[in-house]
Amino acid sequence: MVRQPSVAAQNRPPLTRERIIEAALHIVDGQGLGRLTMRRLGDALQVEAMAIYHHMPRGKEELLDGLVSHVAVFPARPPAGEDWRRALREWATAYRARLTAHSGVLPLVVTRRNPAALSDTAASLREILRRAGLPEGAAADGAHALLGYVIGQTALELRGPSPGEPPTDWDARFTAGLELILTGLSSRARRP
Amino acid sequence: MVRQPSVAAQNRPPLTRERIIEAALHIVDGQGLGRLTMRRLGDALQVEAMAIYHHMPRGKEELLDGLVSHVAVFPARPPAGEDWRRALREWATAYRARLTAHSGVLPLVVTRRNPAALSDTAASLREILRRAGLPEGAAADGAHALLGYVIGQTALELRGPSPGEPPTDWDARFTAGLELILTGLSSRARRP
DNA sequence: ACCTGAACACCGTTCAAGT
DNA sequence: ACCTGAACACCGTTCAAGT
Numbered sequence: 001m002v003r004q005p006s007v008a009a010q011n012r013p014p015l016t017r018e019r020i021i022e023a024a025l026h027i028v029d030g031q032g033l034g035r036l037t038m039r040r041l042g043d044a045l046q047v048e049a050m051a052i053y054h055h056m057p058r059g060k061e062e063l064l065d066g067l068v069s070h071v072a073v074f075p076a077r078p079p080a081g082e083d084w085r086r087a088l089r090e091w092a093t094a095y096r097a098r099l100t101a102h103s104g105v106l107p108l109v110v111t112r113r114n115p116a117a118l119s120d121t122a123a124s125l126r127e128i129l130r131r132a133g134l135p136e137g138a139a140a141d142g143a144h145a146l147l148g149y150v151i152g153q154t155a156l157e158l159r160g161p162s163p164g165e166p167p168t169d170w171d172a173r174f175t176a177g178l179e180l181i182l183t184g185l186s187s188r189a190r191r192p
Numbered sequence: 193m194v195r196q197p198s199v200a201a202q203n204r205p206p207l208t209r210e211r212i213i214e215a216a217l218h219i220v221d222g223q224g225l226g227r228l229t230m231r232r233l234g235d236a237l238q239v240e241a242m243a244i245y246h247h248m249p250r251g252k253e254e255l256l257d258g259l260v261s262h263v264a265v266f267p268a269r270p271p272a273g274e275d276w277r278r279a280l281r282e283w284a285t286a287y288r289a290r291l292t293a294h295s296g297v298l299p300l301v302v303t304r305r306n307p308a309a310l311s312d313t314a315a316s317l318r319e320i321l322r323r324a325g326l327p328e329g330a331a332a333d334g335a336h337a338l339l340g341y342v343i344g345q346t347a348l349e350l351r352g353p354s355p356g357e358p359p360t361d362w363d364a365r366f367t368a369g370l371e372l373i374l375t376g377l378s379s380r381a382r383r384p
Numbered sequence: 385a386c387c388t389g390a391a392c393a394c395c396g397t398t399c400a401a402g403t
Numbered sequence: 404a405c406c407t408g409a410a411c412a413c414c415g416t417t418c419a420a421g422t
Contacts, residue, residue: 038396039395039396048408050397053397054406106302107303110347111298111303112351118354138368141364141365141368141369142368144369145341147348148347148369149340149369152345152347156340159303162308162310165311176333176334177333177337177340180334180372180376180377183375184374184376187375207386207387229413229414230416231413239387240388242388242418243386243387245416245417246387251416252415
């Protein structure tokens with residue numbers, strides 16, 4: 001038999017950063033963050049684990065940062081008309097849904113020293129508040145308050161139910177807390 | 193020479209859950225969560241790593257849960273007089289300081305499915321809001337909004353500065369966001 | 385009852401080698 | 404340029420054995 005070791009390599013799509021991150025997200029979503037290992041990721045991509053390092057020289061650190069960027073970059077769309085509160089509500093609801101859908105990545109979003117991944121999202125919120133009439137500093141503070149609330153509240157929700165307490169309607173609770181912040185923001189806006 | 197292998201064992205304090213958790217917290221505070229291993233923890237306690245399992249049958253899982261309880265259980269003190277806002281401000285400031293002092297544990301606080309660790313804290317906030325005149329449901333929602341905000345905002349802060357932006361006054365930003373929520377809560381209280 | 389030490393089945397990563 | 408495979412220095416945990 002003539003050895004043709006490159007057949008398998010030719011019949012599969014080339015390894016790219018994007019394919020690697022997608023495969024990693026699939027593992028985390030399906031099996032949890034703890035089961036994401038370089039060896040398992042290599043298996044999923046039909047490649048030796050070490051091949052990943054060729055596309056991500058910083059190794060697993062770079063992989064986890066990539067997951068955070070992939071999930072957490074989520075800018076808000078500016079309001080079509082004047083209703084900035086509605087635009088913020090829609091963003092908050094959609095962002096929470098995204099974080100919930102990739103709950104295994106949330107620990108990384110909260111934890112990793114990867115500020116760039118959130119600064120685009122924060123900037124989009126700041127701009128909406130600025131146009132609503134808040135002074136520059138108050139708009140920046142408000143943007144981070146919203147971001148911190150959504151991330152923190154979603155993390156609390158995903159921690160699971162407290163055994164002694166009645167089951168919580170987390171949708172309602174999330175909305176109620178969000179309205180607290182929006183009320184506070186309204187009192188500081190030019191167009192409340 | 194007569195073998196006396198128990199000399200070292202007799203000259204050291206007995207291993208307890210509390211000593212184990214304190215030693216673990218010391219490692220996490222000093223070297224980071226990533227360097228907390230059972231073997232290193234054993235070294236710090238002058239004991240084989242396997243001895244820890246005798247006090248914590250669930251192993252590292254139980255150890256991490258213990259760290260969360262040790263750091264995150266932090267009930268608010270009720271106001272001496274009528275000023276419930278001040279009581280909440282003091283709690284939020286102190287809780288943020290505690291989380292910042294043990295920043296390596298924050299990922300665990302946010303992440304671990306260990307709801308009991310936060311339910312005492314949430315209950316203390318709920319009680320303050322209830323006495324301030326909020327209806328039962330609104331008090332529970334408000335308590336979780338405060339908790340989610342403090343944890344989320346502190347996590348954002350500890351992620352580090354965004355490279356492009358001017359340096360942030362996180363103290364001022366934290367206070368500003370907190371006041372947004374307090375404003376919202378005041379509009380729903382009997383005694384605003 | 386409490387602790388030890390060897391062993392097992394994993395990790396992430398380096399490095400020389402292959403094509 | 405891209406991938407492989409062996410090797411290294413670690414992990415958490417099981418288990419039989421010691422005192």
